[in-house]
Amino acid sequence: MVGFAIIGVLLLIAGISVVVARQPVYSALALVGVTLGLAMIYLMLSADFLAVAQVIVYAGAIMVLFLFVVTLLTAGKEDKEPADTLAGQRWAGALFGLLVGGALAVDAVLHPAPKIAAPVVPGFGGLHAVGEALWGPAFVMLAGVALLLLTAVLGVLMLNHPEAAEKIAGHRRTTPPGVTVSPAEGEDGA
Amino acid sequence: MQYLLPEILVAGSALLGLLAMVVVPKVRGLASWVVLVGFLAAGVDAATMWNVTPSLIVYNSMAIDKYGITVTELVLLAGISTILLAWNAEHFGEEFPVLVALSVLGMMGLGGATSLMPVFLGIELLSLPLYILAASRHTPEGGEAALKYLLLGAFSSGILLFGMALLYGATSTLIFVAYPGIASHAQVWLLWPGLGLVVVGIAFKLAIVPFHMWVPDVYEGSPTPVTNLMAFGTKVGAAIILLRILAFGFYGQAGAWGLLLGYLAVLTMIVGNLLALPQTNLKRLLGYSGIGHAGFLLVGIATHNIQGAQAMMFYLLPYGLAAIGVFAVIRLLEQGQDGDRGVILSDLQGMAYQRPWLATVLIVGMLSFAGIPLTGGFVGKFFLMQAALFANRPGFAVGIVVGTLVGLAAYLRPLQAMFQRDGVSERVRTMRWSAAGVMVVAVAVVGTIGIGVYPAPLVHIVSQSANFYWLKGG
Numbered sequence: 001m002v003g004f005a006i007i008g009v010l011l012l013i014a015g016i017s018v019v020v021a022r023q024p025v026y027s028a029l030a031l032v033g034v035t036l037g038l039a040m041i042y043l044m045l046s047a048d049f050l051a052v053a054q055v056i057v058y059a060g061a062i063m064v065l066f067l068f069v070v071t072l073l074t075a076g077k078e079d080k081e082p083a084d085t086l087a088g089q090r091w092a093g094a095l096f097g098l099l100v101g102g103a104l105a106v107d108a109v110l111h112p113a114p115k116i117a118a119p120v121v122p123g124f125g126g127l128h129a130v131g132e133a134l135w136g137p138a139f140v141m142l143a144g145v146a147l148l149l150l151t152a153v154l155g156v157l158m159l160n161h162p163e164a165a166e167k168i169a170g171h172r173r174t175t176p177p178g179v180t181v182s183p184a185e186g187e188d189g190a
Numbered sequence: 191m192q193y194l195l196p197e198i199l200v201a202g203s204a205l206l207g208l209l210a211m212v213v214v215p216k217v218r219g220l221a222s223w224v225v226l227v228g229f230l231a232a233g234v235d236a237a238t239m240w241n242v243t244p245s246l247i248v249y250n251s252m253a254i255d256k257y258g259i260t261v262t263e264l265v266l267l268a269g270i271s272t273i274l275l276a277w278n279a280e281h282f283g284e285e286f287p288v289l290v291a292l293s294v295l296g297m298m299g300l301g302g303a304t305s306l307m308p309v310f311l312g313i314e315l316l317s318l319p320l321y322i323l324a325a326s327r328h329t330p331e332g333g334e335a336a337l338k339y340l341l342l343g344a345f346s347s348g349i350l351l352f353g354m355a356l357l358y359g360a361t362s363t364l365i366f367v368a369y370p371g372i373a374s375h376a377q378v379w380l381l382w383p384g385l386g387l388v389v390v391g392i393a394f395k396l397a398i399v400p401f402h403m404w405v406p407d408v409y410e411g412s413p414t415p416v417t418n419l420m421a422f423g424t425k426v427g428a429a430i431i432l433l434r435i436l437a438f439g440f441y442g443q444a445g446a447w448g449l450l451l452g453y454l455a456v457l458t459m460i461v462g463n464l465l466a467l468p469q470t471n472l473k474r475l476l477g478y479s480g481i482g483h484a485g486f487l488l489v490g491i492a493t494h495n496i497q498g499a500q501a502m503m504f505y506l507l508p509y510g511l512a513a514i515g516v517f518a519v520i521r522l523l524e525q526g527q528d529g530d531r532g533v534i535l536s537d538l539q540g541m542a543y544q545r546p547w548l549a550t551v552l553i554v555g556m557l558s559f560a561g562i563p564l565t566g567g568f569v570g571k572f573f574l575m576q577a578a579l580f581a582n583r584p585g586f587a588v589g590i591v592v593g594t595l596v597g598l599a600a601y602l603r604p605l606q607a608m609f610q611r612d613g614v615s616e617r618v619r620t621m622r623w624s625a626a627g628v629m630v631v632a633v634a635v636v637g638t639i640g641i642g643v644y645p646a647p648l649v650h651i652v653s654q655s656a657n658f659y660w661l662k663g664g
Binding site: 107110111113136137138140141143144145147148150151152154155157158159161 | 194201204208248249251252283285288289292295299307308311312314315318319321322325326328359377379380
């Protein structure tokens with residue numbers, strides 16, 4: 001319980017700093033803190049494999065990607081925040097967040113979940129158990145997720161087609177009717 | 191596993207189509223053929239399973255029963271019509287049929303889902319290809335439609351997922367057909383917010399009134415075949431899973447959610463049809479009409495009786511047939527001059543005299559939307575009203591009547607434009623028939639009138655399939 005409280009407080013601090021940090025790099029670094037905290041909670045719940053995967057995949061791979069993007073996009077730019085388009089949206093958002101969080105916290109205190117008496121089965125949360133769950137009961141779902149990822153890849157291919165960029169540029173260009181694109185330009189896209 | 195063969199066939203045709211694009215890039219349109227054959231094979235295979243004893247498969251997370259099979263056939267019809275409407279249109283991109291197949295696969299998964307995990311996966315697999323397809327023409331309007339759809343879709347998926355997490359917390363299982371036994375002694379404070387969030391998440395997909403804002407822009411900006419899939423397939427998937435979750439998983443709490451959904455249904459029917467009135471763009475008009483029809487479907491869920499479930503399932507087919515007919519007309523008009531510029535009401539001028547056959551299709555479709563006798567839409571509305579009265583909810587029936595009346599005015603406006611004598615619009619003059627388009631409109635017209643004149647076979651099918659209470663024993 002004490003461990004959970006400490007990790008919870010750290011997680012909250014990291015989570016809030018993701019949102020309020022002025023530099024995107026700090027946000028990304030705070031997100032590393034969130035992932036590590038989550039991994040520790042997984043460890044406490046004896047989901048060992050999930051904890052390791054969380055660290056490797058999120059803190060390792062995805063955060064590096066984030067950092068690359070942040071470095072490429074924000075290098076040498078001023079960190080001025082755009083003005084709010086909706087008046088008071090921050091306060092409203094904070095208020096709603098506090099209300100929902102508060103309601104869940106009150107619920108958790110008033111109606112605590114029943115204690116699980118039985119100890120976890122040996123090997124629970126290990127590589128073997130996760131593999132058996134994924135390739136056994138959840139196999140159809142795993143296949144569904146695979147198709148979902150395939151769709152995402154297809155979408156990237158389809159929307160970033162070289163012809164597509166040309167076409168959008170063509171829409172923006174205000175070509176008077178009757179004027180045709182020169183053949184050389186047309187062949188570039190083909 | 192052999193019960194999942196229709197799903198496997200559709201997934202396989204998507205993968206094979208993808209492979210065909212790479213291996214034989216010379217043969218244009220091969221992917222469309224592969225996916226079409228896959229759809230037809232899946233439809234035949236699902237039909238042969240009609241008399242299988244209902245059972246739970248995949249560790250209780252999917253069911254094989256007549257309910258799921260009916261859904262499969264409906265969404266395959268939507269998928270086939272979409273492929274045919276985009277036939278030979280290379281500007282949609284070669285990946286078009288593959289993405290349609292993946293989206294249809296998601297809808298099929300929703301039909302059989304008995305656990306929240308396939309529900310979420312199905313909704314995501316249904317939506318993700320649609321986000322991409324909405325932007326597939328690379329027009330600014332398409333981009334706007336895709337972005338709006340993506341943002342609101344992600345938002346609603348977040349709500350849905352939060353609700354599912356709360357339901358899992360309350361009942362400690364994701365298999366919602368097990369909820370009736372658990373819900374009575376579950377943690378009420380997690381159960382009710384969870385149920386509410388799940389319903390809101392699905393209501394976004396179904397376009398129920400407070401959550402309908404995205405529909406008109408998305409329908410207008412997307413390419414017409416894609417709009418057809420959104421209007422028919424997405425509605426089928428979302429309505430069907432809402433019915434199974436509520437009517438089976440939460441039948442003990444029906445007193446609370448039934449009335450609430452009924453109010454939403456009445457609001458949706460009236461607001462959707464009212465907003466359809468001033469529209470001049472045909473696809474926008476159909477978007478608002480789709481909102482109105484979502485309200486009609488919701489009546490069948492809100493009444494919470496077996497008649498309501500049957501009426502809702504019945505209503506899906508006439509609505510879908512009328513929708514594919516009207517979208518086919520729009521698509522045929524788009525094949526003339528001006529390409530993809532939205533078809534507006536003045537584009538229909540003189541169609542009744544210049545193109546009488548095309549005009550007939552539009553008349554049949556619009557009259558079926560409005561619910562005029564001798565069309566399928568009338569029979570559907572009749573059954574919904576019957577269900578509302580059996581459930582002792584006359585208010586719902588009044589809502590149906592008011593919604594229908596307002597809708598009638600909205601649907602007559604395109605017909606009025608079509609019969610205007612002064613001149614023929616350029617679009618009507620330059621439109622071109624295509625074999626695939628003719629097939630779609632033929633099925634739509636024959637089906638719509640057929641259901642309206644002789645509804646008995648369809649009534650028989652839905653009365654068998656809407657009975658999914660066998661789950662109580664399983």
